[in-house]
Each structure stands twice: as structure tokens, then as C-alpha cells.
Amino acid sequence: MRIFVDSADVEEIKKLHELGFISGATTNPSLVAKSGREPREIYRELAEMLDHVSAEVVAEDAEGMYREGKELASIHPNIVVKVPFTPEGLKAVGKLKADGVRVNVTLIFSAAQALIAARAGADFVSPFIGRIDDIGYSGVEIVRETAKIFMLYDLPTEIIAASIRHPAHFIEAARAGAHIGTVPPAVIWKLLKHPLTDIGLEKFLSDWRKAQENRAG
Numbered sequence: 229m230r231i232f233v234d235s236a237d238v239e240e241i242k243k244l245h246e247l248g249f250i251s252g253a254t255t256n257p258s259l260v261a262k263s264g265r266e267p268r269e270i271y272r273e274l275a276e277m278l279d280h281v282s283a284e285v286v287a288e289d290a291e292g293m294y295r296e297g298k299e300l301a302s303i304h305p306n307i308v309v310k311v312p313f314t315p316e317g318l319k320a321v322g323k324l325k326a327d328g329v330r331v332n333v334t335l336i337f338s339a340a341q342a343l344i345a346a347r348a349g350a351d352f353v354s355p356f357i358g359r360i361d362d363i364g365y366s367g368v369e370i371v372r373e374t375a376k377i378f379m380l381y382d383l384p385t386e387i388i389a390a391s392i393r394h395p396a397h398f399i400e401a402a403r404a405g406a407h408i409g410t411v412p413p414a415v416i417w418k419l420l421k422h423p424l425t426d427i428g429l430e431k432f433l434s435d436w437r438k439a440q441e442n443r444a445g
Contacts, residue, residue, distance in 0.1 A: 229402040232280065232410040234390065236263045238273050240413045245277055247420075252280030254354070254390065254410040256310070256334070268303055275304035282332045282352075282388075284310035290319035301329045308352065310334045313341050318348045325349040332388065339373035346378065346385035352408070357401060358391035367391070368400040375405025395419050 232252035233241050236259040244250050253274050260267050267283075274281045281304070285296040297309035297320060308330045311317040321331050332352035333345035337360055342353045355374060357367025371389050378385060388408040389401035395418050401409045411419075 229389075229406055230408045231416075232388070232408055233416065234259070234392070234410040234412045236260045236265075236270050236274075237413065238263075238265075238270060241274065242277065244413060244416055250278070252278050252282075252408070252410075254282040254310070254332075254388065256284050257286055271300065271303050271307055275306040279306055280308055281306055282308045282310045282334075282354075284312075284334065285320070288314075288316060290316040290323065293317060293320035294323040297324045297329055297331070298327065308332050310354075313345055318345070321345070321348045321350055334390070337370070339370055339377055342370075342374040342385075342387070343377055343383075346383045350385050352386050352388050354388040354390040354410070356391035357389055357397055358393040360391075361393075368397070368404050371401055371406050372404035379405075 230251050231249055232254055233244055233250055234254050235241055236255040241253055260270060263270060271281055271283045283300045285293045287293045287296050293311050300309050301307050309324055310332045311320050312335045313333050321333065324331050330351045332354055333350040334354040336342050336353050336355040342355060345353045355367065355370050357371060360367035360370055371387060374387055386407040388410055389406035390410050392398055392409055392411045392415060394415060398409055398411060398419060
């Protein structure tokens with residue numbers, strides 16, 4: 229499973245990218261608005277750093293999504309256009325794909341929606357596992373069902389597990405067959421920490437310091 233950052237905070241993403249395991253980022257209007265920066269600048273900076281940057285349209289009709297998607301895709305070849313799973317969004321997928329634009333269909337909440345989006349031509353589908361959990365269902369199970377269906381019918385569409393809320397979601401999504409997990413920075417930093425790693429490192433360093441002191445004595 230590849231690891232993306234779910235954020236529009238360029239500086240935070242840079243810090244994580246320097247660690248060597250981040251290959252993409254997903255944004256949405258809420259995250260971009262929170263940044264307080266001009267969206268095109270954010271998308272360009274991220275696309276120059278990463279292989280995949282999902283940038284979401286805000287139009288509600290197919291023609292508006294298509295125009296906006298084309299504009300977003302023109303910023304950089306690494307931009308992937310996010311469209312919502314709506315009838316108008318599905319129409320926009322076909323129009324964008326006809327022009328060679330990669331598309332990520334977002335706000336997926338069922339395996340049926342994921343299959344429909346894939347058949348409409350989506351390169352990526354984004355099931356929101358945390359939000360599915362919020363309404364009493366298993367978001368990870370939706371990822372698992374979708375992965376089985378895509379494998380059964382040899383569909384090339386990739387699954388981006390989104391709305392990852394905690395470290396357990398991350399591992400569960402990987403086990404369920406997600407091709408990509410897009411993770412908020414706060415959760416990624418938690419994944420990098422483990423108390424036994426800290427204890428082990430302190431023990432190694434303590435033993436080394438004692439050995440050096442003994443040699444000096």
C-alpha cells in the first residue's frame with residue numbers, strides 16, 4: 229500500500245516527504261481553505277514534490293466540473309482531479325478521461341458506488357472509512373469488498389482508503405487490500421512512534437555510553 233498525506237499544508241508535507249515514504253497527497257476544499265493560501269500555488273508546489281496530488285473541483289454540474297478539472301490538470305502533470313460521486317460527477321469523469329485527465333472519484337461510501345465509479349472510468353476511488361464507521365458500518369469492510377470486486381473483474385482502478393482516523397485504520401486498510409492509504413499528518417506522526425522503539429534506543433545508547441566511560445576509566 230502506497231502512503232499519501234491527506235493535507236494541504238505544504239510545509240508539513242515537506243517534512244514528511246523528507247522521510248522517504250510519502251508518494252502523494254490528497255486535498256479537498258476544506259483543507260485548502262484552512263491553509264489560507266491560493267489553491268493553485270499549493271497544487272503546483274505539491275505536484276513538483278510528489279507523483280500524485282489530488283485536487284478537488286467545487287462545481288456541482290458536469291460541465292463546470294469538466295472545465296474546472298481541465299484547469300486543475302493544466303497546473304502540472306502530477307495533478308489528479310477529484311470529483312464527487314454524484315450523477316453529474318460521473319458525467320464529468322467520462323469527459324475528463326476523454327481528454328486524458330486522471331480522475332479520483334471521492335465521497336465513496338459503498339462498494340457499489342466504487343464499482344460504478346470504476347466502470348465510469350475513474351483511475352482512483354476514495355472510500356471514506358472513518359465516516360462510514362461514524363454511521364455504524366465498517367469502513368474497512370467496504371475497502372475489502374471493493375478490493376475483491378476489482379480483483380474479480382480485473383479492474384485497473386486503484387482504491388485510496390481515505391478518512392483514516394487512527395493507526396489501526398491504517399493497518400486495517402492495508403490488510404483489506406487498499407492500494408493507497410491517505411493519512412492526516414497527525415496520524416502519520418503517531419505511526420512513526422512506538423514506546424518499545426524509544427525504550428530500545430535509550431537502552432542501546434545507555435549501554436554505549438557506559439562502555440565508553442569504562443574505556444576512558
